[in-house]
Amino acid sequence: MRALIVPFRSEEVSGLVGFARSLAGSVSGLAMDKRVEAVLASYVSRIYVVEGRVWLDGLASVVAGVSDLETIVVLPASKSGHVVASLASQLMDAAIITGVTGVKVDGEVVLERPVLSGKGLARLRFEPPLVVTVQHGRFRAEPREAAVERVPVKAEGGVVELLKRSEKPSAARGLEVAERIVAVGRGLRSKDDLGMIEELAAVLGAEIGCSRPVATDLKFLPEDRWIGLSGKKVSPKLYIALGISGQPQHIAGILDSKVIVAVNTDENAPITKYADYILVADLYKVVPELVRQLKKS
Numbered sequence: 001m002r003a004l005i006v007p008f009r010s011e012e013v014s015g016l017v018g019f020a021r022s023l024a025g026s027v028s029g030l031a032m033d034k035r036v037e038a039v040l041a042s043y044v045s046r047i048y049v050v051e052g053r054v055w056l057d058g059l060a061s062v063v064a065g066v067s068d069l070e071t072i073v074v075l076p077a078s079k080s081g082h083v084v085a086s087l088a089s090q091l092m093d094a095a096i097i098t099g100v101t102g103v104k105v106d107g108e109v110v111l112e113r114p115v116l117s118g119k120g121l122a123r124l125r126f127e128p129p130l131v132v133t134v135q136h137g138r139f140r141a142e143p144r145e146a147a148v149e150r151v152p153v154k155a156e157g158g159v160v161e162l163l164k165r166s167e168k169p170s171a172a173r174g175l176e177v178a179e180r181i182v183a184v185g186r187g188l189r190s191k192d193d194l195g196m197i198e199e200l201a202a203v204l205g206a207e208i209g210c211s212r213p214v215a216t217d218l219k220f221l222p223e224d225r226w227i228g229l230s231g232k233k234v235s236p237k238l239y240i241a242l243g244i245s246g247q248p249q250h251i252a253g254i255l256d257s258k259v260i261v262a263v264n265t266d267e268n269a270p271i272t273k274y275a276d277y278i279l280v281a282d283l284y285k286v287v288p289e290l291v292r293q294l295k296k297s
């Protein structure tokens with residue numbers, strides 16, 4: 001059994017390698033750009049370097065092309081990761097397991113993934129060929145000194161041609177890897193009140209996220225900021241939920257946070273069951289005071 005990891009960003013490498021090493025003796029990586037290739041070189045013994053521009057469908061063909069019946073392909077549980085995972089698994093005629101959060105060795109090796117909005121944990125047996133997506137922040141690997149074989153591969157088979165890459169206008173691309181997140185819910189009364197939330201995020205060095213209705217119904221924030229079952233899954237060290245009730249669909253996206261702080265006027269809000277610190281208070285009083293105190297310190 002061998003693993004092939006497919007990171008899209010250099011900060012995903014350690015987590016994917018950590019997972020792959022727990023399953024397979026040999027781990028190789030696929031690099032789409034120089035930054036990822038440079039980081040991969042400290043972790044894996046073979047790097048497939050994609051030559052030329054490649055879009056997700058072409059990438060899936062490359063992944064399938066360098067895989068065999070003994071391969072476990074490991075991708076991040078992100079939007080791009082899931083697109084490539086589903087296309088590659090079809091091309092490889094392989095099973096797919098998404099959103100893996102753990103590996104258990106109990107006589108046999110099984111993969112764990114949350115189900116029922118995080119209320120349950122599925123344990124799944126597997127055999128290669130297999131395509132897996134892994135949640136960010138669950139695994140970690142140390143770099144290893146070793147000779148690296150560099151194998152150039154041509155991107156073929158895609159029908160979409162990538163013409164250019166440009167940065168997203170919003171900073172939400174960092175939400176999944178952010179160490180601190182300040183998230184707002186329907187407790188925020190007006191879009192104009194986002195100013196104080198931005199101020200708090202700035203002093204904390206945090207990304208701003210939200211519950212689904214804040215993006216979809218109220219349109220206070222862009223849709224790429226919503227967190228939860230149908231939005232982004234996050235795993236920050238600190239998650240501050242301001243005026244968010246904590247419905248299961250929201251909680252499903254924040255369970256990997258290290259510390260959850262909830263500010264809510266309702267002491268019985270469901271989020272209080274998941275929060276490490278609860279402030280039963282009005283966010284309009286808490287946020288400006290927090291900014292004041294943090295600026296002082």
Ligand SMILES: Cc1cc2nc3c(=O)[nH]c(=O)nc-3n(C[C@H](O)[C@H](O)[C@H](O)COP(=O)(O)OP(=O)(O)OC[C@H]3O[C@@H](n4cnc5c(N)ncnc54)[C@H](O)[C@@H]3O)c2cc1C
Pocket residue numbers: 184185186187188210211212213214226227228229230231232242243244245246247248249250253263264265266269281282283284
């Ligand atoms: C298929 C499906 C998928 C979904 N996916 C998602 C998802 O991915 N992410 C998501 O978030 N939701 C999702 N939802 C919606 C989810 O069910 C909830 O409706 C939503 O999370 C509620 O958002 P909220 O907590 O902001 O609002 P509310 O539930 O209305 O809660 C507002 C909270 O603010 C508190 N509050 C009010 N004023 C203040 C104040 N001044 N200070 C402090 N606290 C205050 C209230 O006490 C309340 O607890 C999904 C729903 C469905 C059906």
